[in-house]
Amino acid sequence: MTVLVTGSAGFIGNHVALALLERGERVVGVDALTPYYEVALKEARVRRLIPYTDFREARIDLADRTAVADLFAEEKPDRVIHLAAQAGVRYSIDHPNTYIDANLVGFHNVLEGCRQAGVRHLVYASTSSIYGANGSMPYSERQGADHQLSLYAATKKANEAMAHTYAHLFNIPCTGLRFFTVYGPWGRPDMALFKFTRAILAGQPIPVFNQGAMRRDFTYIDDIVEGVVRVLDVVPEPDPAWDSAAPDPATSGVAPWRIFNIGRGRAEALMDYIAVLERALGRRADKDMLPMQPGDVPATWADTTALAEATGYAPATSIETGVHRFVEWYTWYYNETAGTGPAADPETAFQG
Numbered sequence: 001m002t003v004l005v006t007g008s009a010g011f012i013g014n015h016v017a018l019a020l021l022e023r024g025e026r027v028v029g030v031d032a033l034t035p036y037y038e039v040a041l042k043e044a045r046v047r048r049l050i051p052y053t054d055f056r057e058a059r060i061d062l063a064d065r066t067a068v069a070d071l072f073a074e075e076k077p078d079r080v081i082h083l084a085a086q087a088g089v090r091y092s093i094d095h096p097n098t099y100i101d102a103n104l105v106g107f108h109n110v111l112e113g114c115r116q117a118g119v120r121h122l123v124y125a126s127t128s129s130i131y132g133a134n135g136s137m138p139y140s141e142r143q144g145a146d147h148q149l150s151l152y153a154a155t156k157k158a159n160e161a162m163a164h165t166y167a168h169l170f171n172i173p174c175t176g177l178r179f180f181t182v183y184g185p186w187g188r189p190d191m192a193l194f195k196f197t198r199a200i201l202a203g204q205p206i207p208v209f210n211q212g213a214m215r216r217d218f219t220y221i222d223d224i225v226e227g228v229v230r231v232l233d234v235v236p237e238p239d240p241a242w243d244s245a246a247p248d249p250a251t252s253g254v255a256p257w258r259i260f261n262i263g264r265g266r267a268e269a270l271m272d273y274i275a276v277l278e279r280a281l282g283r284r285a286d287k288d289m290l291p292m293q294p295g296d297v298p299a300t301w302a303d304t305t306a307l308a309e310a311t312g313y314a315p316a317t318s319i320e321t322g323v324h325r326f327v328e329w330y331t332w333y334y335n336e337t338a339g340t341g342p343a344a345d346p347e348t349a350f351q352g
Contacts, residue, residue, distance in 0.1 A: 004077035007084030009042040026054040032061040062106030072113030082124040092152040103155035126176040129153035138301040141250035150295035168255035180263030184221030185329035205288040214270035215299040217263040220322035223315035230311035263302030280327040
């Protein structure tokens with residue numbers, strides 16, 4: 001089948017596109033390669049996909065309604081995995097318009113494309129940030145999620161509502177995945193592990209927010225990809241047991257729509273995560289202890305029971321293994337000792 005993957009030059013999208021190609025699907029990768037972080041890294045990710053004859057690259061901005069409509073009309077994808085978005089909690093404070101364009105306008109254009117092409121399943125990225133001020137842990141999809149603390153989280157909450165509406169009105173099966181903290185090779189430079197590694201190797205202090213009293217559900221990229229691909233094959237249907245008098249916010253009785261958490265299912269202390277990184281690098285970090293940042297939360301922890309029941313999802317990669325693999329990739333990609341950049345062709349190295 002043809003699977004359209006948005007964000008194919010991004011961290012998760014690139015790994016997902018590669019996994020689909022490896023299992024024999026035809027993949028149309030959509031990405032605008034925006035300069036939110038270094039475009040060279042995005043270009044290197046795309047080069048991993050180019051050798052596959054069943055891969056087509058489409059460099060378009062999802063906020064461009066005409067371009068998106070034309071692409072869907074031309075490709076008529078069977079299924080869509082929508083992972084493109086403007087990410088980042090802190091960045092949304094100073095750049096709100098970017099989030100409206102990418103996460104709301106862009107998502108609506110994807111929904112319209114799915115409607116016109118008769119897509120059989122739309123899987124899209126939501127976020128654990130949706131839980132916001134909710135302090136009940138572990139986070140469950142069946143809990144309310146109505147008090148977001150950042151515009152980024154608010155746009156993702158809106159995506160879930162928009163998807164439900166299209167699923168109901170136009171019978172487009174939609175599954176939203178609330179991603180928890182994802183890390184691993186080919187990761188994003190704006191995320192903690194990447195930033196910490198870069199700073200430690202440069203002999204610079206690392207910013208540690210909330211005085212280090214943070215916990216995160218760190219999930220390795222291979223486990224995430226396994227979950228996304230499994231979800232693609234499980235097309236939601238309206239839940240006949242859904243009760244409108246006591247509605248389950250993760251399912252629907254009137255639409256083929258579902259929400260899942262996707263994470264490792266355990267919360268790790270940030271200071272333990274940093275200690276694992278220090279051991280992998282063989283260096284101690286100079287820590288700049290800082291207060292909590294606006295829009296951030298002190299902890300995340302996913303209840304992944306529903307996803308496991310639906311797909312058999314069972315993440316197994318420890319932070320020790322995952323961080324070590326990231327450091328191996330980072331050292332290879334940036335060639336820190338020689339300062340000459342990648343030591344080999346990224347098309348074939350570090351597949352996951």
